[in-house]
Every structure is written in C-alpha cells, then in structure tokens.
Amino acid sequence: MVEMVWTEKHRPRSLNEIIGNEEAKLELVRWLRNWEEGKSDFPGILLVGPPGIGKTTAVHALANDFSYHVVELNASEYRTAEKIYEKLGSLGRSYTLERYFTGRERRIIVFFDEIDGIDPKEDRGGLDAVIEIAGKRDFPVVAAANVPDPQKHKKLFELFKVVEFRQLTPKHIIILLKRIVEREGLKIDYEIIKKIAERARGDARLAINMLQAASLGIPVESISQSLENLPLDELLRRLSSSLSYYEIKQLIDANSSLWEDLIYTYFDIIARSPVLKFDAKIQLLDALSKIDIYLGRMNKERQFFYLRYLSHLIAWLIYNANKSGAVYDGRIPEYRLYKFVFNRDAREEFTELSEALGRSIHESRRKFTLYTLPTFCKLVKRKYSKLCEWVKKVYGW
Amino acid sequence: MSTRLELLWIEKYRPKKLDDIVDQEEVIQGLKNLLKGDIKEMPHLLFAGPPGTGKTTTALALAREIYGGQWRDYVLELNASDERGINVIRERVKIFAQYFTPSEKAPFKIVILDEADMMTSEAQTALRRIMEINARVTRFILICNYITRIISPIQSRTAIFRFKRLPKEGAIQYLKMICDSEGVECSPDVLDKIYEASLGDLRKAINLLQSVSTVTGGKPTVKDVESIVGKATPEAIVKMIDALRMGDFNSARNLLFDFISVSNLDGQEVIKLIFNELMMRNLLQPEVAEVLAEYEYRILTSAYYEIQLTALLAKLSRLLGSRGQ
Numbered sequence: 001m002v003e004m005v006w007t008e009k010h011r012p013r014s015l016n017e018i019i020g021n022e023e024a025k026l027e028l029v030r031w032l033r034n035w036e037e038g039k040s041d042f043p044g045i046l047l048v049g050p051p052g053i054g055k056t057t058a059v060h061a062l063a064n065d066f067s068y069h070v071v072e073l074n075a076s077e078y079r080t081a082e083k084i085y086e087k088l089g090s091l092g093r094s095y096t097l098e099r100y101f102t103g104r105e106r107r108i109i110v111f112f113d114e115i116d117g118i119d120p121k122e123d124r125g126g127l128d129a130v131i132e133i134a135g136k137r138d139f140p141v142v143a144a145a146n147v148p149d150p151q152k153h154k155k156l157f158e159l160f161k162v163v164e165f166r167q168l169t170p171k172h173i174i175i176l177l178k179r180i181v182e183r184e185g186l187k188i189d190y191e192i193i194k195k196i197a198e199r200a201r202g203d204a205r206l207a208i209n210m211l212q213a214a215s216l217g218i219p220v221e222s223i224s225q226s227l228e229n230l231p232l233d234e235l236l237r238r239l240s241s242s243l244s245y246y247e248i249k250q251l252i253d254a255n256s257s258l259w260e261d262l263i264y265t266y267f268d269i270i271a272r273s274p275v276l277k278f279d280a281k282i283q284l285l286d287a288l289s290k291i292d293i294y295l296g297r298m299n300k301e302r303q304f305f306y307l308r309y310l311s312h313l314i315a316w317l318i319y320n321a322n323k324s325g326a327v328y329d330g331r332i333p334e335y336r337l338y339k340f341v342f343n344r345d346a347r348e349e350f351t352e353l354s355e356a357l358g359r360s361i362h363e364s365r366r367k368f369t370l371y372t373l374p375t376f377c378k379l380v381k382r383k384y385s386k387l388c389e390w391v392k393k394v395y396g397w
Numbered sequence: 398m399s400t401r402l403e404l405l406w407i408e409k410y411r412p413k414k415l416d417d418i419v420d421q422e423e424v425i426q427g428l429k430n431l432l433k434g435d436i437k438e439m440p441h442l443l444f445a446g447p448p449g450t451g452k453t454t455t456a457l458a459l460a461r462e463i464y465g466g467q468w469r470d471y472v473l474e475l476n477a478s479d480e481r482g483i484n485v486i487r488e489r490v491k492i493f494a495q496y497f498t499p500s501e502k503a504p505f506k507i508v509i510l511d512e513a514d515m516m517t518s519e520a521q522t523a524l525r526r527i528m529e530i531n532a533r534v535t536r537f538i539l540i541c542n543y544i545t546r547i548i549s550p551i552q553s554r555t556a557i558f559r560f561k562r563l564p565k566e567g568a569i570q571y572l573k574m575i576c577d578s579e580g581v582e583c584s585p586d587v588l589d590k591i592y593e594a595s596l597g598d599l600r601k602a603i604n605l606l607q608s609v610s611t612v613t614g615g616k617p618t619v620k621d622v623e624s625i626v627g628k629a630t631p632e633a634i635v636k637m638i639d640a641l642r643m644g645d646f647n648s649a650r651n652l653l654f655d656f657i658s659v660s661n662l663d664g665q666e667v668i669k670l671i672f673n674e675l676m677m678r679n680l681l682q683p684e685v686a687e688v689l690a691e692y693e694y695r696i697l698t699s700a701y702y703e704i705q706l707t708a709l710l711a712k713l714s715r716l717l718g719s720r721g722q
Binding site for chain 2: 289295297300370379
C-alpha cells in the first residue's frame with residue numbers, strides 16, 4: 001500500500017479537532033449561523049493567514065460539522081469569470097437533479113481557495129465573479145488568501161467578513177504532533193518533537209511533514225525549511241559536513257538561487273583539491289562539464305525543465321566530491337578573484353588597444369590578437385610599450 | 398592612424414586596386430563585370446574563402462573603385478566577432494544609412510561585415526531583415542571563412558564570390574616584391590619555408606616575413622624562419638602543454654587562467670591554440686584529437702567555458718602525461 005501523506009491522513013474532520021485559532025473558528029460558526037438565517041451583514045467570508053495553519057481544513061471541517069458539501073474552486077484552476085460560472089453552473093444543475101430524484105437537500109459551501117492567486121488584470125472578472133456569486137446569497141461563500149493585496153482585493157475587504165488565522169505556537173504544534181505520534185503508535189523522542197516544533201515556524205503542515213520524515217529516520221536538521229536561502233558560506237559548510245545524498249539534494253533544492261555559485265565553487269574545490277585522486281578529479285570535472293552544458297542550454301533556450309535534472313546532477317556531484325574528500329575549506333573560490341580582480345587592468349587595456357589597432361588595419365580584435373600582434377610587438381618599442389609588456393608577460397612574445 | 402600602422406607590412410602592402418589582388422582572377426573578373434554594368438544594380442555580396450586570401454582587401458579595393466579617394470565616407474566596417482550582438486549592428490547600420498541621399502557618384506553606402514560566420518543563426522536572421530530594410534541605400538559585403546555557416550536565406554540574397562587558397566607562385570612573387578621594396582635579402586629557400594609554414598595564408602606569410610626580417614636585421618635564414626614558426630603559439634599555451642606532459646595539472650590550470658584573464662580570448666580560440674601547438678609538436682594522437690573535438694563541441698552550449706577548459710586540461714593531462722612518463 002502506498003504510504004499516505006500524514007497531512008491528509010490526519011487532517012481534522014471537525015472544528016473541535018483543529019488546534020489553535022479558537023477565536024477564528026468561533027467567528028466562522030457564528031457567521032454561518034447568521035448567514036443561514038439571512039441575518040449576516042456579510043455575503044461572504046475571507047480567511048487570511050500564512051500557509052499551513054488550517055484555513056482550508058477549517059472550511060472543510062465547518063462544512064462537515066454543519067452538513068454542507070464543499071465546492072472548492074482552486075484559484076489556480078478556475079480563474080476567469082467565465083470559467084467560474086461554468087463550473088458553478090454545471091454543479092447547480094447536478095444538485096438540482098439530485099434533489100429532484102432523491103428528495104434530499106444537499107447544501108453547498110462555495111470555497112475559493114488561494115484567492116490571491118487571481119490576477120485582476122490577467123484573469124479578468126475573476127474577483128468580480130466571486131463577489132457577485134456571494135452577493136446573490138445562493139450559497140455561503142468562503143475565500144482564503146495568504147497575502148491579500150489591500151489594493152487588488154479592496155472590494156473583498158469591504159464586502160466580506162475578514163477572519164484572521166494566526167501562526168501556531170510551538171506549544172500548539174507539540175500537542176498536534178503528539179496526537180499523531182500516538183495515533184501512529186510511534187516511538188519518537190520528545191526532544192525531536194520539540195525540535196520540529198521550534199523549526200516549523202508555526203506552520204502545522206510543515207511540522208507534520210517533518211514529523212513524517214523524522215519517522216523515516218531523516219534528521220530534522222536536513223528537512224527544516226529554515227535551511228532556505230542560507231548564505232553561500234554557510235550552505236557550503238553544511239554541504240561539506242554531511243550527509244546522505246538525500247540530505248544534500250534537500251539542501252540544494254532549498255537554495256536554488258545559489259546554484260551558479262555552488263557550481264563555480266565546486267569547480268574550484270575539485271580542481272584545486274590536493275586530496276582527490278587524479279582519476280576522481282577527471283571524473284568529477286567531466287560531471288561538472290556536463291552540468292555546465294545543461295546550465296548553458298537552459299539559459300540559452302529558456303528551457304527550465306533542465307532545473308529538475310540539474311538539481312540531481314549537482315547533488316550527485318557534491319555527494320561524490322564529499323566522498324572523495326574534496327570539501328569546502330573556507331577559501332574564497334578562486335574564480336571570483338580571477339573573474340574580477342586578476343589582471344583586470346591588463347585585460348581592459350589589452351582588449352581596448354588590440355581592438356583599436358585591429359580596426360585600423362581592418363582586422364577584428366580576435367584576428368589581430370591571434371595573428372598580427374606578435375609581429376606588431378617586434379616592431380614597436382616605445383609607443384605601445386605597455387601593451388607589449390603584457391604581451392610579453394602572458395604570451396611570451 | 399593608418400600611416401603609423403603602415404609599419405605593419407600587411408597594411409603597407411595591402412593592394413589598393415582590384416588589379417593588384419593576388420591570384421583571384423575569377424573573383425576579380427566577376428567584380429569588374431559588375432562595375433562595368435549599372436552600378437546601381439549591384440547586389441549584396443558574400444565573399445567566402447580561407448583566411449589570408451584577400452577577402453577584406455578585395456572589399457576595400459572595390460569600395461575604392463566605386464567611390465575613389467573619399468571611400469571612407471561611404472563605407473562602414475564592422476566585425477561580427479567584435480561588435481557585441483545584433484542590436485549593436487542594427488543601431489550602427491541604421492545611423493549609418495539614415496543621413497544619406499543617393500547620388501550619381503555614390504548611389505549607395507557599403508557595409509563591410511567581416512567574420513559574418515561568427516554570428517549565431519538567430520543573429521543572422523536578424524541581419525537578413527536589416528539587409529532588406531536598408532537595401533535601398535545600403536549594400537552589404539559579407540565576409541566569411543565557411544559559407545556553410547551562413548544561413549541560406551542570406552546566401553540566396555547575395556552574389557557569392559569564392560576565394561581560393563593562394564597557390565605558391567603568386568604568394569612567393571608577392572613576398573619577393575615586398576623583400577625588394579624593403580631591402581630584405583631572402584633566398585628562395587627562405588621564401589619557400591615561409592610559404593610552407595603559412596599554408597597559403599598571405600596574411601600569415603607576410604607577418605612571418607616581417608617578424609623574421611626584423612629579428613635578423615633583414616637577412617633571414619631557413620633556420621630563423623623555423624625558430625620563429627616554433628614560437629607562434631603564446632608562451633602561456635606552450636608552457637601549459639609542457640606542464641600537461643609532466644602530468645602537472647595544477648600548473649597547467651594556473652597558466653590557463655593567467656592567459657585567458659589577459660588575452661580575453663574565448664574558449665574556442667584557446668582550444669584552437671592548444672590544437673595548433675599539439676599538432677606542431679606531433680602530439681595529436683587520435684584520442685587527443687577526439688577529446689579536443691568533444692570539448693570544443695561542449696563549449697558551444699556551455700555556460701562557463703572555464704569549466705570546460707579545465708575539464709579538458711584534466712583529460713589531456715592524463716593522455717599526454719602518461720605518454721611523457
């Protein structure tokens with residue numbers, strides 16, 4: 001059997017089971033009762049709060065407690081007014097038919113999740129449709145958002161009742177995790193639960209995911225979200241200190257903005273490593289060369305599917321470098337010096353002069369540098385002595 | 398500026414007239430026929446052929462024939478390998494073509510685009526549009542080594558002139574003329590050697606002649622030519638290959654970085670230099686050539702060619718190093 005994701009398996013079915021946000025839960029119930037009696041001033045409700053703290057769960061639990069059916073319109077699927085009406089229209093018909101045949105009334109809550117994903121410009125009319133549907137008062141309408149925009153969602157703020165969901169405290173999370181540990185019949189150290197609760201930043205979903213990973217024997221350190229956006233130096237230290245392939249992969253995925261720096265730094269580490277066996281060095285450099293090609297293709301063709309594979313390839317590279325002893329030693333990667341500092345004045349002067357000289361004899365800088373410069377430097381002594389000095393140093397001419 | 402650089406013989410002895418171009422009779426005859434007709438009808442031109450066969454020289458001479466002494470006013474020279482990106486070319490061509498009224502004396506302006514085969518095919522597609530938009534007042538002369546690297550829509554819009562590798566006689570005659578004029582004493586053996594080393598590339602031959610004449614005070618011997626040919630590769634590259642033969646990868650890498658950080662040459666050119674040097678030293682075994690080919694290919698789509706060059710050095714160090722031991 002497929003191992004079920006615990007965030008689904010242990011999702012509360014009733015508001016009573018939801019831990020924390022007591023005030024918000026009460027508000028929800030109060031509003032629904034008023035709405036049913038036609039007494040509510042608000043046609044709909046807007047749940048606001050960070051991800052993973054139970055907004056979606058609360059809506060489903062509310063529906064369950066009061067015998068409603070939830071029609072969820074994920075904003076990322078149904079965006080335009082047309083699409084929203086289309087979906088609701090067909091649902092309306094099917095529920096009418098059901099009532100006709102079974103005689104049972106099925107009540108519906110319309111739930112617009114991730115409403116901040118509707119773009120007022122691109123998904124024209126999407127937000128207006130939400131407001132219009134709520135305004136008809138055919139169904140109770142609930143919307144949820146992580147980061148509502150005071151400008152974009154102005155109308156929603158004005159018309160809907162806003163209910164705020166807050167981050168959970170570590171205490172709440174500990175209660176939550178303990179409950180799951182109990183239900184699963186696990187033996188997990190209290191220290192680990194405490195550690196997860198501290199690192200989850202009030203996000204229940206993240207905490208549960210971490211707990212499930214911990215139950216599989218994966219160290220909490222490597223899965224915590226707090227590993228995102230590490231400074232390069234810190235990231236390199238962690239990568240060098242560990243770790244299983246899986247842990248490395250996690251770290252890399254969490255810090256995708258640093259991939260280019262990682263590639264360049266490992267290029268440097270591998271090329272300069274005094275401990276690597278030469279055959280291993282050749283192999284790792286070849287792996288780097290391939291990574292570099294995919295990176296180049298991705299940049300050139302704007303084909304970002306390469307990212308999927310790059311993350312594996314980079315993890316593999318670092319894992320193998322670690323295993324062969326090529327680890328970060330705190331030195332600034334040489335490429336940075338080389339790119340920006342080494343011989344910079346010389347390069348600029350050299351490039352400028354060879355370009356100008358080349359042009360005056362109808363040659364490109366490239367051609368002049370490669371074919372004519374040696375002759376040129378044998379002829380001139382004073383006027384271009386600076387150029388020739390560099391030529392002599394590097395070219396030996 | 399040009400007078401000072403006439404101390405370079407390739408510039409000083411660059412033929413000014415179409416008639417003086419060495420050994421490209423067919424091309425020259427074709428161009429002359431073109432000039433005899435209605436000059437307004439001149440199409441865009443594409444000069445293709447090996448390096449040092451007179452393509453740029455012919456383009457400049459043609460401009461002189463059309464415009465006379467004032468030719469510089471009507472000609473824009475661009476180098477596809479220097480001018481970064483098609484936008485630079487578009488801008489400069491636009492400005493160049495903008496303020497111009499065709500007249501009897503100058504019915505159009507000319508853009509000479511050298512090394513056109515260094516452009517990506519996207520850039521060439523854009524270039525094709527530029528050529529069309531400006532066709533009324535501007536003619537393009539595209540110059541390239543490999544015609545196959547020019548996209549076919551451009552080929553089909555140009556009159557193509559193929560330049561041949563220079564035959565020995567014509568080249569040696571030209572070198573002799575320079576020797577006479579500069580008072581250099583050169584035996585036929587020496588000229589033969591120079592021709593041989595330059596493989597029909599007159600630019601290379603003249604540069605070589607001038608270098609060896611300068612060093613020997615105008616009395617070069619075959620030995621002098623040989624020793625200078627041996628030094629044609631930048632010393633950093635020579636030392637790098639020495640290091641590789643000793644299996645000293647680290648020194649090789651340091652030399653490489655020192656070299657590219659000043660010379661600002663790109664990865665493909667560095668590989669070409671390595672290739673030439675290995676060939677000269679008879680070190681180009683099949684497996685070595687294969688590695689070079691593989692990495693030159695990789696550089697085409699790579700993000701950082703330094704990584705490719707370093708990986709290449711590691712491989713070469715294994716291949717050449719074991720051979721040396």
